[in-house]
Amino acid sequence: SAVISQKPSRDICQRGTSLTIQCQVDSQVTMMFWYRQQPGQSLTLIATANQGSEATYESGFVIDKFPISRPNLTFSTLTVSNMSPEDSSIYLCSVNDLVGQSYGYTFGSGTRLTVV
Amino acid sequence: GENVEQHPSTLSVQEGDSAVIKCTYSDSASNYFPWYKQELGKRPQLIIDIRSNVGEKKDQRIAVTLNKTAKHFSLHITETQPEDSAVYFCAALDYKLSFGAGTTVTVRA
Numbered sequence: 001s002a003v004i005s006q007k008p009s010r011d012i013c014q015r016g017t018s019l020t021i022q023c024q025v026d027s028q029v030t031m032m033f034w035y036r037q038q039p040g041q042s043l044t045l046i047a048t049a050n051q052g053s054e055a056t057y058e059s060g061f062v063i064d065k066f067p068i069s070r071p072n073l074t075f076s077t078l079t080v081s082n083m084s085p086e087d088s089s090i091y092l093c094s095v096n097d098l099v100g101q102s103y104g105y106t107f108g109s110g111t112r113l114t115v116v
Numbered sequence: 117g118e119n120v121e122q123h124p125s126t127l128s129v130q131e132g133d134s135a136v137i138k139c140t141y142s143d144s145a146s147n148y149f150p151w152y153k154q155e156l157g158k159r160p161q162l163i164i165d166i167r168s169n170v171g172e173k174k175d176q177r178i179a180v181t182l183n184k185t186a187k188h189f190s191l192h193i194t195e196t197q198p199e200d201s202a203v204y205f206c207a208a209l210d211y212k213l214s215f216g217a218g219t220t221v222t223v224r225a
Contacts, residue, residue: 041217042216042217043160045212092160102165107160
């Protein structure tokens with residue numbers, strides 16, 4: 001399966017600032033996804049990063065708050081803008097690729113964000 | 117959109133016993149149902165999945181069953197070991213993956 005490198009692995013940020021998270025995949029993938037996992041909670045899809053077009057955002061998430069870039073088929077960034085303590089979460093990128101003999105969704109190692 | 121419910125939220129089993137986690141989904145168009153294991157501080161790892169044209173799938177000590185009519189699917193772990201202790205998430209795919217709330221499994225030695 002694809003190897004996904006995500007950085008930074010963790011960061012502590014001041015409220016009002018922005019953080020850009022990078023996701024690098026070792027193979028070309030059509031679809032990349034960004035998830036949020038709040039402390040002790042499940043995973044929620046933020047948006048689908050589309051190469052060559054704007055990202056598709058899920059209900060409750062907007063481009064001004066979570067701008068996404070997808071310059072090519074192996075890389076994407078998620079920016080968390082104008083952060084508040086409520087943005088403290090783990091942010092994970094994910095791709096759909098071959099896992100064993102079938103296609104599945106694999107995750108990067110995540111970025112643990114704390115906003116103070 | 118898809119709504120996935122997962123039960124129980126916590127599960128404590130004696131080592132060697134079986135563990136069963138159940139999920140229901142709402143969208144009959146969902147056609148792919150993966151299960152993830154997440155250890156503390158780590159990424160979710162895909163452990164097994166099942167597609168809508170299959171009723172059961174097994175991989176060593178792990179099995180998943182799917183009942184499309186009732187819209188529910190279950191994870192079965194047999195002969196549990198301490199390293200099975202983790203949070204397990206079910207998910208269903210219609211146009212996106214929707215996750216259940218998770219089950220914290222503790223295997224007592």
